[in-house]
Amino acid sequence: MENTKLSIPNISCGHCVMAIKRELGEMKGISKVEGDPQKKEITVTWEAPASLDKIKSTLKEINYPAAG
Numbered sequence: 001m002e003n004t005k006l007s008i009p010n011i012s013c014g015h016c017v018m019a020i021k022r023e024l025g026e027m028k029g030i031s032k033v034e035g036d037p038q039k040k041e042i043t044v045t046w047e048a049p050a051s052l053d054k055i056k057s058t059l060k061e062i063n064y065p066a067a068g
């Protein structure tokens with residue numbers, strides 16, 4: 001089980017965090033998504049078949065690309 005913190009510059013409010021939680025929550029292997037609208041960060045708890053690449057590409061698809 002991996003715990004990954006990602007910086008998401010496009011987060012502007014709690015609704016953004018909710019949208020990210022909903023989308024990532026549908027991915028297989030993701031067990032938990034937490035977000036902080038103030039810090040514009042999310043923390044994802046995941047394991048295979050999810051991967052960091054898949055998480056990042058999903059974030060890009062929903063217009064919340066991870067920084068860096």
Ligand SMILES: [Cu+2]
Pocket residue numbers: 011012013014015016017
């Ligand atoms: Cu928002």
